[in-house]
Amino acid sequence: MTRADIVAVILAVALLPVLYLHFWSGGGFAEQVRIQEGNQPPHYYSLARDQRIRVHGPLGDSVLEILHGRVRFVSSPCRNKICVHSGWLSRAGESTACLPNRVSVQIIGQDPRFDAINS
Amino acid sequence: MGGGDGHPEPESIRTTRDDHRIAWLAALAIAIHIAEAALPSPLPGIKPGLANVVTIAALVRFGWGTAAWISLLRVLMGSLLLGTFLSPTFMLSLSGALASIATLGLASRLPGTGFGPVGYSVLAAMAHMAGQFTVAYYVFIRHPALLHLVPILMTAALIFGLVSGIIVFMMLQQMRSARS
Numbered sequence: 001m002t003r004a005d006i007v008a009v010i011l012a013v014a015l016l017p018v019l020y021l022h023f024w025s026g027g028g029f030a031e032q033v034r035i036q037e038g039n040q041p042p043h044y045y046s047l048a049r050d051q052r053i054r055v056h057g058p059l060g061d062s063v064l065e066i067l068h069g070r071v072r073f074v075s076s077p078c079r080n081k082i083c084v085h086s087g088w089l090s091r092a093g094e095s096t097a098c099l100p101n102r103v104s105v106q107i108i109g110q111d112p113r114f115d116a117i118n119s
Numbered sequence: 120m121g122g123g124d125g126h127p128e129p130e131s132i133r134t135t136r137d138d139h140r141i142a143w144l145a146a147l148a149i150a151i152h153i154a155e156a157a158l159p160s161p162l163p164g165i166k167p168g169l170a171n172v173v174t175i176a177a178l179v180r181f182g183w184g185t186a187a188w189i190s191l192l193r194v195l196m197g198s199l200l201l202g203t204f205l206s207p208t209f210m211l212s213l214s215g216a217l218a219s220i221a222t223l224g225l226a227s228r229l230p231g232t233g234f235g236p237v238g239y240s241v242l243a244a245m246a247h248m249a250g251q252f253t254v255a256y257y258v259f260i261r262h263p264a265l266l267h268l269v270p271i272l273m274t275a276a277l278i279f280g281l282v283s284g285i286i287v288f289m290m291l292q293q294m295r296s297a298r299s
Contacts, residue, residue, distance in 0.1 A: 001288075004229060005238030012241050012277050019270040 031092055031109040033071045035064065038102040047071065047107070057101035064105065076101050141185055145192040148173040152197040162268070164211075164251065165275045168244060168283060170197075171219075175240045175287045183227045187220045207259055211251045218250025219243040236291060237284035244280025248272050 036042040037055050045053060045066060052074070053064045060077035070090040073083040076098040083098035083105075092109020151170040160166050170193055178186035194216045198209040222242050226234050234242070252272060256265055 001237055002232045002235045004232060004234045005241075008226075008234060008238035008241050009281070012245055012280075015245075016270065016274055016277065019273055023266050023269050 031069070031107060033066065033089075034106045034108050036104045044108070055101075055103050057098070057103050059101045062098055062101050062103045071105060071107065073098060073105070076103070137181075137185065140181065141188045141192070144173050144177050144185070145189045145196070148189050148193040149196045149200070152193050153200055156197075156201055162271070162275075164248070164255070164268070164272055167279050168247065169286075171240065171243060171247075172283050172286050172290070174219075174223075175236050175243065175283065176290060178223055178227060178239060179236055179287070179291060183224050186223060190216045190220055210258070211255055214254040215247035215251035218253075219247040222246035236287035237281065240284030240287060241277060241280040244276040244283065245273065248276035 031047045032044045033047055034042045034044055035053065035055060037057055045051070047066055047069045050067050051065075053066070055062045055064065057077075062076040062083070063074040065072055065074045070088040072088045073086070073096065076083050078098050078100035080100075083096050083103070086096040089096060089105065089107050092107050095104065095106035097104035148170040151173065155166055155169055158166065171190075174186045174190045174193075177189050194209070194212050195204075198204040198206075198212065203209045203212075219242075223239060223246075226239060226242050252269060
């Protein structure tokens with residue numbers, strides 16, 4: 001074994017954990033949800049990990065919940081609560097928003113069901 | 120491949136010693152390739168790749184050109200004999216071979232003591248798998264779920280690369296001691 005051999009083997013062994021982390025963590029390629037506040041760049045969250053997300057808008061904090069691959073508004077400091085009443089979103093392409101608080105939510109997936117409906 | 124020097128020779132092609140060596144070694148590699156095709160595989164894309172033992176040994180003993188010829192001839196003839204010529208299997212095999220030959224070409228031009236059989240073999244196996252997977256993903260099945268296989272495939276490539284490399288290392292030592 002030359003020194004170059006040892007370096008090659010060590011690099012190859014070191015590459016594997018990187019690959020496992022990159023391709024296997026948090027269902028990396030599962031569907032994601034895109035959450036955007038105002039004109040800020042959007043944030044993406046995996047639907048595979050259950051969590052609560054607090055988004056700060058002009059009226060206050062909107063709270064979103066990701067649970068079992070779905071997402072919903074738990075609460076929002078708006079008057080009509082249209083966003084909260086729209087309930088759980090689970091399909092790629094579905095979206096909702098809290099316009100008064102300027103928070104929009106959309107599920108991003110591999111094959112969105114519809115992006116337009118033509119009657 | 121070497122050959123004629125300009126004189127018209129309709130009846131026989133003049134061959135060099137290198138040509139014969141390449142032909143013999145390629146035949147050996149093809150035989151191993153076909154024997155291996157009979158083995159069941161736990162996952163498509165995973166196989167020991169023992170034919171690469173011949174390629175790596177040729178690289179160490181006779182240089183990159185010989186190794187490249189053996190590898191390409193093995194892919195071509197192996198596919199003709201197994202009936203997979205120009206099928207996706209062939210494309211994957213070819214892309215893997217090209218990736219590993221290119222990697223070996225770069226690795227063998229490394230200054231200093233350079234690589235021995237184990238280093239070459241590991242690099243070739245990883246490059247083969249990476250090249251093959253890239254083509255499989257971008258050309259044939261562009262499905263994100265396929266990416267979950269990458270770590271498993273690369274782990275298998277590392278293990279089989281190490282095993283082949285150790286075989287080559289032991290083989291070359293035997294050859295050296297047999298000659299002295």
